[in-house]
Protein backbone atom coordinates (compact mmCIF):
# COMPACT_ATOMS: atom_id res chain seq x y z
CA UNK A 288 0.00 0.00 0.00
CA UNK A 289 1.25 3.41 -0.88
CA UNK A 290 1.06 6.32 1.50
CA UNK A 291 1.01 9.85 0.12
CA UNK A 292 1.26 12.68 2.63
CA UNK A 293 0.17 16.08 1.40
CA UNK A 294 0.76 19.30 3.33
CA UNK A 295 -2.29 21.53 3.07
CA UNK A 296 -3.68 24.31 5.27
CA UNK A 297 -6.77 23.01 7.09
CA UNK A 298 -8.48 25.86 8.95
CA UNK A 299 -11.98 24.70 9.66
CA UNK A 300 -14.13 21.63 9.44
CA UNK A 301 -15.37 22.73 6.02
CA UNK A 302 -11.82 22.85 4.71
CA UNK A 303 -11.40 19.31 5.87
CA UNK A 304 -14.62 18.10 4.34
CA UNK A 305 -13.84 19.81 1.06
CA UNK A 306 -10.33 18.30 0.85
CA UNK A 307 -11.70 14.88 1.74
CA UNK A 308 -14.33 15.12 -0.97
CA UNK A 309 -11.85 16.22 -3.62
CA UNK A 310 -9.34 13.47 -2.82
CA UNK A 311 -12.05 10.84 -2.62
CA UNK A 312 -12.78 11.35 -6.32
CA UNK A 313 -9.32 9.95 -7.20
CA UNK A 314 -9.35 6.26 -8.08
CA UNK A 315 -7.53 3.66 -5.98
CA UNK A 316 -7.80 5.27 -2.58
CA UNK A 317 -8.30 3.04 0.45
CA UNK A 318 -8.35 5.63 3.21
CA UNK A 319 -7.78 9.32 3.83
CA UNK A 320 -6.53 10.65 7.19
CA UNK A 321 -6.56 14.34 7.98
CA UNK A 322 -4.35 15.87 10.64
CA UNK A 323 -5.57 19.45 11.23
CA UNK A 324 -2.90 19.97 13.88
CA UNK A 325 -0.10 19.26 11.42
CA UNK A 326 -2.06 20.51 8.39
CA UNK A 327 -1.47 17.25 6.55
CA UNK A 328 -3.54 14.75 4.61
CA UNK A 329 -2.36 11.16 4.44
CA UNK A 330 -3.74 9.18 1.54
CA UNK A 331 -3.39 5.39 1.65
CA UNK A 332 -3.92 3.25 -1.45
CA UNK A 333 -2.75 2.75 -5.01
CA UNK A 334 -3.82 6.19 -6.21
CA UNK A 335 -1.53 8.34 -8.34
CA UNK A 336 0.08 11.02 -6.07
CA UNK A 337 0.09 13.50 -8.95
CA UNK A 338 -3.63 13.21 -9.34
CA UNK A 339 -4.03 13.55 -5.58
CA UNK A 340 -2.03 16.78 -5.38
CA UNK A 341 -3.82 18.17 -8.46
CA UNK A 342 -7.12 17.64 -6.76
CA UNK A 343 -5.94 19.19 -3.48
CA UNK A 344 -4.54 22.19 -5.29
CA UNK A 345 -7.96 22.91 -6.71
CA UNK A 346 -8.79 23.86 -3.17
CA UNK A 347 -5.43 25.17 -1.90
CA UNK A 348 -2.86 26.17 -4.48
CA UNK A 349 -0.14 26.10 -1.84
CA UNK A 350 -0.56 22.36 -1.13
CA UNK A 351 2.55 20.18 -1.62
CA UNK A 352 3.38 16.49 -1.39
CA UNK A 353 5.50 15.94 1.70
CA UNK A 354 6.19 12.26 1.28
CA UNK A 355 5.24 9.18 -0.75
CA UNK A 356 5.54 5.59 0.57
CA UNK A 357 5.16 4.35 4.17
CA UNK A 358 7.47 2.88 6.90
CA UNK A 359 5.95 0.15 9.09
CA UNK A 360 6.68 1.96 12.34
CA UNK A 361 5.14 5.09 10.99
CA UNK A 362 2.22 3.10 9.89
CA UNK A 363 1.61 1.76 13.38
CA UNK A 364 2.09 5.18 14.91
CA UNK A 365 -0.15 6.74 12.36
CA UNK A 366 -2.83 4.20 13.01
CA UNK A 367 -2.81 5.13 16.67
CA UNK A 368 -2.89 8.80 15.75
CA UNK A 369 -5.69 8.22 13.26
CA UNK A 370 -7.79 6.57 15.95
CA UNK A 371 -7.16 9.43 18.33
CA UNK A 372 -8.05 11.93 15.65
CA UNK A 373 -11.22 10.13 14.72
CA UNK A 374 -12.33 10.23 18.34
CA UNK A 375 -11.49 13.91 18.57
CA UNK A 376 -13.44 14.62 15.39
CA UNK A 377 -16.41 12.64 16.59
CA UNK A 378 -16.49 14.64 19.79
CA UNK A 379 -16.22 17.92 17.93
CA UNK A 380 -18.89 16.99 15.41
CA UNK A 381 -21.24 15.95 18.19
CA UNK A 382 -20.95 19.05 20.28
CA UNK A 383 -20.42 21.53 17.42
CA UNK A 384 -18.88 24.44 19.05
CA UNK A 385 -20.31 27.23 16.91
CA UNK A 386 -18.24 29.96 18.48
CA UNK A 387 -14.93 28.24 17.82
CA UNK A 388 -15.85 27.77 14.19
CA UNK A 389 -17.23 31.22 13.88
CA UNK A 390 -13.79 32.54 14.84
CA UNK A 391 -11.87 30.12 12.67
CA UNK A 392 -14.00 30.21 9.52
CA UNK A 393 -11.87 30.95 6.51
CA UNK A 394 -13.00 33.34 3.80
CA UNK A 395 -12.55 30.85 1.05
CA UNK A 396 -14.89 28.35 2.64
CA UNK A 397 -17.35 31.10 3.33
CA UNK A 398 -17.51 31.97 -0.31
CA UNK A 399 -17.37 28.58 -1.88
CA UNK A 400 -19.21 26.21 0.39
CA UNK A 401 -22.72 25.76 1.55
CA UNK A 402 -23.21 26.81 5.18
CA UNK A 403 -22.39 24.06 7.63
CA UNK A 404 -24.94 23.05 10.28
CA UNK A 405 -22.86 25.01 12.79
CA UNK A 406 -23.03 28.12 10.66
CA UNK A 407 -26.78 27.69 10.13
CA UNK A 408 -27.20 27.41 13.86
CA UNK A 409 -25.09 30.51 14.38
CA UNK A 410 -27.09 32.46 11.77
CA UNK A 411 -30.34 31.34 13.33
CA UNK A 412 -29.16 32.43 16.74
CA UNK A 413 -28.09 35.81 15.40
CA UNK A 414 -31.43 36.28 13.60
CA UNK A 415 -33.51 35.31 16.55
CA UNK A 416 -31.51 37.61 18.82
CA UNK A 417 -32.05 40.46 16.36
CA UNK A 418 -35.71 39.58 16.01
CA UNK A 419 -36.32 39.36 19.69
CA UNK A 420 -34.58 42.70 20.21
CA UNK A 421 -36.82 44.24 17.57
CA UNK A 422 -39.89 42.47 18.93
CA UNK A 423 -39.08 43.66 22.44
CA UNK A 424 -38.91 47.21 21.20
CA UNK A 425 -42.25 46.76 19.44
CA UNK A 426 -43.76 45.37 22.60
CA UNK A 427 -42.13 48.08 24.66
CA UNK A 428 -43.58 50.62 22.32
CA UNK A 429 -47.02 49.16 22.83
CA UNK A 430 -46.54 49.57 26.57
CA UNK A 431 -44.92 52.96 26.70
CA UNK A 432 -46.19 54.17 23.40
CA UNK A 433 -45.05 57.74 23.47
CA UNK A 434 -41.42 57.06 24.23
CA UNK A 435 -40.62 55.59 20.84
CA UNK A 436 -41.27 57.74 17.79
CA UNK A 437 -43.56 56.35 15.12
CA UNK A 438 -40.84 56.15 12.48
CA UNK A 439 -38.53 54.09 14.74
CA UNK A 440 -41.39 51.90 15.79
CA UNK A 441 -42.45 51.14 12.22
CA UNK A 442 -38.89 50.39 11.14
CA UNK A 443 -38.47 47.96 13.99
CA UNK A 444 -41.82 46.41 13.28
CA UNK A 445 -40.80 45.92 9.64
CA UNK A 446 -37.45 44.51 10.71
CA UNK A 447 -39.10 42.04 13.05
CA UNK A 448 -41.48 40.99 10.31
CA UNK A 449 -38.65 40.50 7.81
CA UNK A 450 -36.56 38.50 10.23
CA UNK A 451 -39.40 36.28 11.39
CA UNK A 452 -41.32 36.11 8.05
CA UNK A 453 -44.20 37.83 9.75
CA UNK A 454 -46.96 40.00 8.44
CA UNK A 455 -48.69 42.70 10.45
CA UNK A 456 -52.24 43.64 9.56
CA UNK A 457 -53.26 47.04 10.87
CA UNK A 458 -56.93 47.71 11.59
CA UNK A 459 -57.43 51.39 12.33
CA UNK A 460 -60.36 52.69 14.33
CA UNK A 461 -61.36 55.21 11.70
CA UNK A 462 -61.59 54.99 7.96
CA UNK A 463 -61.41 58.64 7.03
CA UNK A 464 -64.40 60.25 8.64
CA UNK A 465 -66.28 57.04 9.27
CA UNK A 466 -65.63 54.46 11.93
CA UNK A 467 -63.98 51.37 10.56
CA UNK A 468 -66.43 48.49 10.77
CA UNK A 469 -63.55 46.03 10.84
CA UNK A 470 -62.20 47.70 13.98
CA UNK A 471 -65.60 47.50 15.66
CA UNK A 472 -65.92 43.88 14.66
CA UNK A 473 -62.48 42.95 16.02
CA UNK A 474 -63.30 44.77 19.26
CA UNK A 475 -66.55 42.84 19.69
CA UNK A 476 -65.04 39.54 18.61
CA UNK A 477 -62.02 39.74 20.90
CA UNK A 478 -64.22 40.97 23.75
CA UNK A 479 -66.31 37.85 23.43
CA UNK A 480 -63.25 35.63 23.54
CA UNK A 481 -61.48 37.16 26.53
CA UNK A 482 -61.27 34.35 29.00
CA UNK A 483 -60.20 34.28 32.61
CA UNK A 484 -56.63 34.16 31.31
CA UNK A 485 -56.77 37.80 30.20
CA UNK A 486 -54.93 40.02 32.63
CA UNK A 487 -56.81 43.22 31.88
CA UNK A 488 -60.22 43.64 30.35
CA UNK A 489 -62.32 46.72 29.82
CA UNK A 490 -65.98 46.79 30.83
CA UNK A 491 -68.56 49.44 30.15
CA UNK A 492 -72.32 49.71 29.90
CA UNK A 493 -73.52 51.45 26.78
CA UNK A 494 -76.38 53.88 27.22
CA UNK A 495 -79.71 52.22 26.43
CA UNK A 496 -78.20 48.74 26.43
CA UNK A 497 -79.08 46.19 29.07
CA UNK A 498 -75.89 44.18 28.96
CA UNK A 499 -72.30 45.00 29.87
CA UNK A 500 -69.83 45.30 27.03
CA UNK A 501 -66.45 43.64 27.54
CA UNK A 502 -63.53 44.68 25.35
CA UNK A 503 -59.78 44.21 25.29
CA UNK A 504 -57.79 46.96 26.99
CA UNK A 505 -55.14 48.92 25.15
CA UNK A 506 -51.68 47.41 24.83
CA UNK A 507 -52.99 44.00 25.79
CA UNK A 508 -52.10 41.00 23.70
CA UNK A 509 -54.62 38.37 22.76
CA UNK A 510 -53.81 35.06 21.10
CA UNK A 511 -56.46 33.61 18.87
CA UNK A 512 -56.49 30.54 16.69
CA UNK A 513 -58.55 29.85 13.61
CA UNK A 514 -58.45 26.70 11.49
CA UNK A 515 -55.39 25.59 13.44
CA UNK A 516 -53.44 28.79 12.73
CA UNK A 517 -52.34 31.00 15.61
CA UNK A 518 -52.76 34.78 15.53
CA UNK A 519 -51.64 37.51 17.86
CA UNK A 520 -53.74 40.64 18.35
CA UNK A 521 -52.65 43.79 20.17
CA UNK A 522 -54.70 46.94 20.66
CA UNK A 523 -52.29 49.83 20.25
CA UNK A 524 -53.15 53.28 21.42
CA UNK A 525 -51.07 56.33 20.57
CA UNK A 526 -51.39 60.02 21.29
CA UNK A 527 -52.86 62.25 18.63
CA UNK A 528 -50.40 65.10 18.22
CA UNK A 529 -52.69 67.27 16.07
CA UNK A 530 -54.08 69.97 18.38
CA UNK A 531 -57.83 69.70 18.65
CA UNK A 532 -58.31 73.37 17.82
CA UNK A 533 -56.35 73.01 14.58
CA UNK A 534 -58.01 69.85 13.48
CA UNK A 535 -60.94 69.59 11.15
CA UNK A 536 -64.19 68.82 12.83
CA UNK A 537 -64.43 65.11 12.70
CA UNK A 538 -64.50 62.50 15.38
CA UNK A 539 -61.34 60.76 14.21
CA UNK A 540 -59.12 63.81 14.33
CA UNK A 541 -60.57 65.41 17.42
CA UNK A 542 -59.64 62.41 19.54
CA UNK A 543 -56.72 62.74 21.90
CA UNK A 544 -55.76 59.14 21.25
CA UNK A 545 -55.71 57.10 18.09
CA UNK A 546 -56.26 53.38 18.36
CA UNK A 547 -55.62 50.50 16.05
CA UNK A 548 -55.39 46.76 16.24
CA UNK A 549 -52.31 44.94 15.05
CA UNK A 550 -52.67 41.37 13.92
CA UNK A 551 -49.41 39.49 13.64
CA UNK A 552 -49.15 36.27 11.71
CA UNK A 553 -46.83 34.20 9.63
CA UNK A 554 -46.77 35.71 6.13
CA UNK A 555 -47.70 32.40 4.57
CA UNK A 556 -51.22 32.80 6.00
CA UNK A 557 -51.76 36.21 4.36
CA UNK A 558 -54.39 34.99 1.88
CA UNK A 559 -56.25 32.95 4.43
CA UNK A 560 -56.46 35.96 6.76
CA UNK A 561 -57.84 38.26 4.09
CA UNK A 562 -60.22 35.80 2.49
CA UNK A 563 -61.37 33.80 5.48
CA UNK A 564 -60.29 34.90 8.97
CA UNK A 565 -61.26 38.58 8.78
CA UNK A 566 -64.63 37.88 7.08
CA UNK A 567 -65.22 35.29 9.79
CA UNK A 568 -64.60 37.94 12.45
CA UNK A 569 -67.05 40.30 10.72
CA UNK A 570 -69.67 37.57 10.69
CA UNK A 571 -69.07 36.56 14.31
CA UNK A 572 -69.18 40.17 15.51
CA UNK A 573 -72.51 40.67 13.77
CA UNK A 574 -73.93 37.56 15.42
CA UNK A 575 -72.62 38.54 18.86
CA UNK A 576 -73.99 42.05 18.44
CA UNK A 577 -77.40 40.68 17.50
CA UNK A 578 -77.45 38.31 20.47
CA UNK A 579 -76.62 41.08 22.90
CA UNK A 580 -78.77 43.67 21.25
CA UNK A 581 -81.45 45.37 23.29
CA UNK A 582 -84.47 45.77 21.05
CA UNK A 583 -85.64 49.36 20.80
CA UNK A 584 -88.96 50.95 20.13
CA UNK A 585 -88.67 54.09 18.01
CA UNK A 586 -91.52 56.53 17.96
CA UNK A 587 -91.84 59.96 16.39
CA UNK A 588 -90.83 62.71 18.77
CA UNK A 589 -93.59 65.22 17.95
CA UNK A 590 -92.64 67.70 20.64
CA UNK A 591 -89.02 67.94 19.65
CA UNK A 592 -87.46 67.24 16.32
CA UNK A 593 -90.32 65.48 14.58
CA UNK A 594 -87.85 62.69 14.21
CA UNK A 595 -87.40 59.26 15.77
CA UNK A 596 -86.71 58.94 19.47
CA UNK A 597 -86.16 55.55 21.06
CA UNK A 598 -86.65 53.64 24.28
CA UNK A 599 -85.84 50.02 25.12
CA UNK A 600 -88.61 47.64 24.16
CA UNK A 601 -89.22 45.74 27.35
CA UNK A 602 -92.18 43.80 26.01
CA UNK A 603 -91.99 40.22 27.31
CA UNK A 604 -93.92 38.69 24.40
CA UNK A 605 -92.41 35.63 22.80
CA UNK A 606 -93.70 33.20 20.24
CA UNK A 607 -94.34 30.75 23.08
CA UNK A 608 -96.64 33.13 24.89
CA UNK A 609 -98.66 34.33 21.89
CA UNK A 610 -102.01 32.56 21.73
CA UNK A 611 -102.62 31.58 18.14
CA UNK A 612 -103.14 28.38 16.24
CA UNK A 613 -99.93 26.30 16.41
CA UNK A 614 -100.01 25.66 12.68
CA UNK A 615 -100.26 29.36 11.91
CA UNK A 616 -97.42 30.08 14.31
CA UNK A 617 -95.22 27.45 12.71
CA UNK A 618 -95.88 28.82 9.23
CA UNK A 619 -95.05 32.35 10.34
CA UNK A 620 -91.78 31.25 11.94
CA UNK A 621 -90.81 29.35 8.80
CA UNK A 622 -91.59 32.36 6.68
CA UNK A 623 -89.44 34.62 8.86
CA UNK A 624 -86.54 32.18 8.74
CA UNK A 625 -86.77 31.89 5.00
CA UNK A 626 -86.81 35.65 4.59
CA UNK A 627 -83.88 36.31 6.94
CA UNK A 628 -81.68 33.75 5.24
CA UNK A 629 -82.34 34.95 1.70
CA UNK A 630 -80.06 37.93 1.29
CA UNK A 631 -78.32 36.46 -1.75
CA UNK A 632 -81.60 35.31 -3.24
CA UNK A 633 -83.14 38.79 -3.10
CA UNK A 634 -79.96 40.21 -4.61
CA UNK A 635 -79.99 37.67 -7.40
CA UNK A 636 -83.61 38.23 -8.37
CA UNK A 637 -83.17 41.99 -8.13
CA UNK A 638 -85.71 42.64 -5.40
CA UNK A 639 -85.32 44.77 -2.29
CA UNK A 640 -84.80 42.58 0.77
CA UNK A 641 -88.08 43.35 2.50
CA UNK A 642 -91.20 41.49 3.54
CA UNK A 643 -94.63 42.78 4.33
CA UNK A 644 -97.05 41.25 6.83
CA UNK A 645 -100.68 42.25 7.29
CA UNK A 646 -102.13 41.40 10.69
CA UNK A 647 -105.89 41.75 10.70
CA UNK A 648 -108.63 40.89 13.15
CA UNK A 649 -110.77 42.33 15.93
CA UNK A 650 -109.25 44.43 18.71
CA UNK A 651 -107.62 42.44 21.49
CA UNK A 652 -106.68 39.43 19.41
CA UNK A 653 -102.93 39.95 19.83
CA UNK A 654 -101.74 41.89 16.79
CA UNK A 655 -99.48 44.19 18.83
CA UNK A 656 -98.38 41.25 20.97
CA UNK A 657 -97.36 39.30 17.89
CA UNK A 658 -95.34 42.26 16.57
CA UNK A 659 -93.46 42.46 19.88
CA UNK A 660 -92.85 38.70 19.79
CA UNK A 661 -91.47 39.00 16.23
CA UNK A 662 -89.18 41.88 17.22
CA UNK A 663 -87.88 40.00 20.27
CA UNK A 664 -87.38 36.87 18.24
CA UNK A 665 -85.49 38.55 15.40
CA UNK A 666 -83.86 41.19 17.63
CA UNK A 667 -85.15 43.81 15.22
CA UNK A 668 -85.95 47.33 16.39
CA UNK A 669 -89.51 48.52 15.95
CA UNK A 670 -90.31 51.83 14.22
CA UNK A 671 -93.86 52.69 15.16
CA UNK A 672 -95.17 54.97 12.44
CA UNK A 673 -98.42 56.76 13.19
CA UNK A 674 -99.41 58.13 9.81
CA UNK A 675 -101.99 60.45 11.35
CA UNK A 676 -99.18 62.49 12.80
CA UNK A 677 -97.19 62.76 9.58
CA UNK A 678 -97.93 66.01 7.81
CA UNK A 679 -96.98 65.26 4.23
CA UNK A 680 -95.22 62.86 1.90
CA UNK A 681 -91.87 64.60 2.25
CA UNK A 682 -92.03 64.18 6.05
CA UNK A 683 -92.90 60.56 5.52
CA UNK A 684 -89.88 60.11 3.27
CA UNK A 685 -87.59 61.77 5.82
CA UNK A 686 -88.88 59.48 8.55
CA UNK A 687 -88.60 56.34 6.47
CA UNK A 688 -85.04 57.09 5.43
CA UNK A 689 -84.21 57.60 9.12
CA UNK A 690 -85.12 54.04 10.01
CA UNK A 691 -82.35 51.51 10.56
CA UNK A 692 -81.71 48.21 8.85
CA UNK A 693 -82.87 44.98 10.42
CA UNK A 694 -85.97 46.67 11.71
CA UNK A 695 -89.73 46.35 11.66
CA UNK A 696 -91.74 49.29 10.43
CA UNK A 697 -95.16 49.12 12.03
CA UNK A 698 -98.16 51.02 10.70
CA UNK A 699 -101.00 50.26 13.10
CA UNK A 700 -104.65 50.64 12.15
CA UNK A 701 -103.70 51.57 8.63
CA UNK A 702 -107.34 51.88 7.61
CA UNK A 703 -107.82 54.73 10.09
CA UNK A 704 -104.54 56.49 9.35
CA UNK A 705 -105.06 58.23 6.03
CA UNK A 706 -107.14 58.31 2.95
CA UNK A 707 -105.81 55.04 1.74
CA UNK A 708 -108.69 53.52 -0.07
CA UNK A 709 -108.72 55.36 -3.33
CA UNK A 710 -105.50 56.00 -5.14
CA UNK A 711 -107.23 57.96 -7.88
CA UNK A 712 -108.21 60.50 -5.29
CA UNK A 713 -104.60 60.70 -4.15
CA UNK A 714 -103.59 63.36 -6.58
CA UNK A 715 -106.29 65.66 -5.31
CA UNK A 716 -105.68 64.95 -1.64
CA UNK A 717 -101.94 65.37 -2.08
CA UNK A 718 -102.39 68.95 -3.21
CA UNK A 719 -101.83 71.61 -0.61
CA UNK A 720 -104.93 72.47 1.30
CA UNK A 721 -105.55 75.78 2.99
CA UNK A 722 -107.00 75.39 6.47
CA UNK A 723 -109.18 77.85 8.44
CA UNK A 724 -106.12 79.72 9.72
CA UNK A 725 -104.68 80.10 6.24
CA UNK A 726 -101.93 77.49 6.72
CA UNK A 727 -101.20 75.23 3.79
CA UNK A 728 -100.67 71.55 4.38
CA UNK A 729 -100.58 68.44 2.22
CA UNK A 730 -101.42 64.96 3.38
CA UNK A 731 -99.77 61.59 3.23
CA UNK A 732 -101.24 59.60 0.38
CA UNK A 733 -101.46 55.95 -0.42
CA UNK A 734 -99.33 56.51 -3.53
CA UNK A 735 -96.73 58.30 -1.43
CA UNK A 736 -96.65 55.52 1.11
CA UNK A 737 -96.43 52.76 -1.48
CA UNK A 738 -93.80 54.58 -3.51
CA UNK A 739 -91.56 55.08 -0.52
CA UNK A 740 -91.99 51.56 0.77
CA UNK A 741 -91.41 50.02 -2.65
CA UNK A 742 -88.70 52.40 -3.76
CA UNK A 743 -85.89 54.26 -2.15
CA UNK A 744 -86.49 53.19 1.43
CA UNK A 745 -86.58 49.46 0.89
CA UNK A 746 -83.50 49.48 -1.28
CA UNK A 747 -81.26 51.18 1.26
CA UNK A 748 -79.96 48.93 3.99
CA UNK A 749 -80.45 45.31 4.81
CA UNK A 750 -83.51 43.28 5.61
CA UNK A 751 -86.61 45.23 6.53
CA UNK A 752 -90.02 44.11 7.60
CA UNK A 753 -93.20 46.16 7.23
CA UNK A 754 -96.20 45.22 9.34
CA UNK A 755 -99.54 46.84 8.87
CA UNK A 756 -102.40 46.11 11.23
CA UNK A 757 -106.09 46.66 10.73
CA UNK A 758 -109.39 45.66 12.23
CA UNK A 759 -111.02 45.98 8.81
CA UNK A 760 -109.12 44.31 6.04
CA UNK A 761 -112.02 44.83 3.64
CA UNK A 762 -111.53 48.60 3.77
CA UNK A 763 -108.01 48.50 2.39
CA UNK A 764 -107.07 49.27 -1.21
CA UNK A 765 -106.12 46.05 -3.02
CA UNK A 766 -102.95 47.83 -4.18
CA UNK A 767 -101.69 47.69 -0.61
CA UNK A 768 -102.62 44.07 -0.14
CA UNK A 769 -101.01 42.52 -3.15
CA UNK A 770 -97.95 40.23 -2.77
CA UNK A 771 -94.74 42.22 -2.82
CA UNK A 772 -96.36 44.74 -0.50
CA UNK A 773 -98.22 42.68 2.07
CA UNK A 774 -96.74 39.26 1.32
CA UNK A 775 -98.34 37.39 4.22
CA UNK A 776 -101.82 38.01 5.61
CA UNK A 777 -102.32 36.73 9.16
CA UNK A 778 -105.80 36.55 10.59
CA UNK A 779 -105.70 37.15 14.33
CA UNK A 780 -108.99 35.75 15.44
CA UNK A 781 -111.03 35.13 18.58
CA UNK A 782 -109.63 32.78 21.15
CA UNK A 783 -109.65 29.13 20.13
CA UNK A 784 -109.20 26.27 22.59
CA UNK A 785 -105.60 25.91 21.36
CA UNK A 786 -105.01 29.60 22.08
CA UNK A 787 -106.64 29.27 25.50
CA UNK A 788 -104.29 26.40 26.45
CA UNK A 789 -101.28 28.60 25.62
CA UNK A 790 -102.70 31.38 27.82
CA UNK A 791 -103.46 28.92 30.66
CA UNK A 792 -99.92 27.56 30.51
CA UNK A 793 -98.52 31.08 30.47
CA UNK A 794 -100.71 32.69 33.14
CA UNK A 795 -101.52 29.74 35.46
CA UNK A 796 -98.70 27.30 34.65
CA UNK A 797 -101.18 24.46 34.03
CA UNK A 798 -101.45 22.10 31.08
CA UNK A 799 -104.77 20.49 32.01
CA UNK A 800 -107.76 20.92 34.32
CA UNK A 801 -111.21 19.39 34.88
CA UNK A 802 -112.83 22.67 33.65
CA UNK A 803 -110.99 22.62 30.32
CA UNK A 804 -113.74 20.63 28.60
CA UNK A 805 -116.49 23.12 29.56
CA UNK A 806 -114.29 26.02 28.52
CA UNK A 807 -113.59 24.34 25.17
CA UNK A 808 -117.31 23.92 24.50
CA UNK A 809 -118.07 27.53 25.29
CA UNK A 810 -115.12 28.89 23.25
CA UNK A 811 -116.68 27.21 20.21
CA UNK A 812 -119.93 29.09 20.77
CA UNK A 813 -118.81 32.59 21.82
CA UNK A 814 -116.45 35.16 20.41
CA UNK A 815 -114.02 35.89 23.22
CA UNK A 816 -110.78 37.65 22.36
CA UNK A 817 -107.49 36.41 23.80
CA UNK A 818 -107.30 39.76 25.61
CA UNK A 819 -110.60 38.98 27.39
CA UNK A 820 -109.54 35.44 28.26
CA UNK A 821 -106.14 36.65 29.50
CA UNK A 822 -107.91 39.30 31.58
CA UNK A 823 -110.01 36.63 33.37
CA UNK A 824 -107.03 34.34 33.95
CA UNK A 825 -105.13 37.17 35.57
CA UNK A 826 -107.79 37.80 38.20
CA UNK A 827 -106.56 35.05 40.53
CA UNK A 828 -103.26 33.30 41.06
CA UNK A 829 -105.22 30.19 42.03
CA UNK A 830 -105.93 28.09 38.92
CA UNK A 831 -109.33 26.80 40.17
CA UNK A 832 -110.62 30.30 40.95
CA UNK A 833 -109.24 31.78 37.73
CA UNK A 834 -110.80 29.04 35.58
CA UNK A 835 -114.12 29.28 37.44
CA UNK A 836 -114.09 33.01 36.74
CA UNK A 837 -113.37 32.45 33.07
CA UNK A 838 -116.12 29.85 32.84
CA UNK A 839 -118.69 32.29 34.30
CA UNK A 840 -117.49 35.02 31.93
CA UNK A 841 -117.92 32.74 28.91
CA UNK A 842 -121.37 31.58 30.11
CA UNK A 843 -122.46 35.23 30.48
CA UNK A 844 -121.21 35.99 26.98
CA UNK A 845 -123.01 32.96 25.62
CA UNK A 846 -126.26 34.04 27.26
CA UNK A 847 -125.90 37.53 25.77
CA UNK A 848 -125.33 36.05 22.34
CA UNK A 849 -128.44 33.90 22.63
CA UNK A 850 -130.47 36.94 23.72
CA UNK A 851 -129.30 38.93 20.71
CA UNK A 852 -130.35 36.11 18.42
Ligand SMILES: Nc1ncnc2c1ncn2[C@@H]1O[C@H](COP(=O)(O)OP(=O)(O)OP(=O)(O)O)[C@@H](O)[C@H]1O
Pocket residue numbers: 608609610611649650651652653654655656657758779816817818819821
Ligand atom coordinates in the same frame (compact mmCIF):
# COMPACT_ATOMS: atom_id res chain seq x y z
N1 LIG B 1 -103.03 36.24 20.93
C1 LIG B 1 -102.65 36.67 22.13
N2 LIG B 1 -101.73 35.99 22.83
C2 LIG B 1 -101.37 36.41 24.03
N3 LIG B 1 -101.86 37.49 24.62
C3 LIG B 1 -102.78 38.18 23.98
C4 LIG B 1 -103.21 37.81 22.70
N4 LIG B 1 -104.14 38.70 22.31
C5 LIG B 1 -104.25 39.57 23.28
N5 LIG B 1 -103.46 39.28 24.28
C6 LIG B 1 -103.37 40.04 25.54
O1 LIG B 1 -104.24 41.15 25.41
C7 LIG B 1 -103.56 42.38 25.43
C8 LIG B 1 -104.01 43.24 24.26
O2 LIG B 1 -103.65 42.60 23.05
P1 LIG B 1 -103.05 43.35 21.79
O3 LIG B 1 -102.85 44.79 22.09
O4 LIG B 1 -101.91 42.61 21.30
O5 LIG B 1 -104.24 43.20 20.79
P2 LIG B 1 -104.46 43.94 19.41
O6 LIG B 1 -105.03 42.93 18.50
O7 LIG B 1 -103.21 44.57 18.98
O8 LIG B 1 -105.50 45.03 19.76
P3 LIG B 1 -105.83 46.38 18.94
O9 LIG B 1 -106.39 45.99 17.61
O10 LIG B 1 -106.83 47.05 19.79
O11 LIG B 1 -104.56 47.11 18.85
C9 LIG B 1 -102.12 42.04 25.33
O12 LIG B 1 -101.38 42.86 26.20
C10 LIG B 1 -102.03 40.62 25.76
O13 LIG B 1 -101.77 40.55 27.14
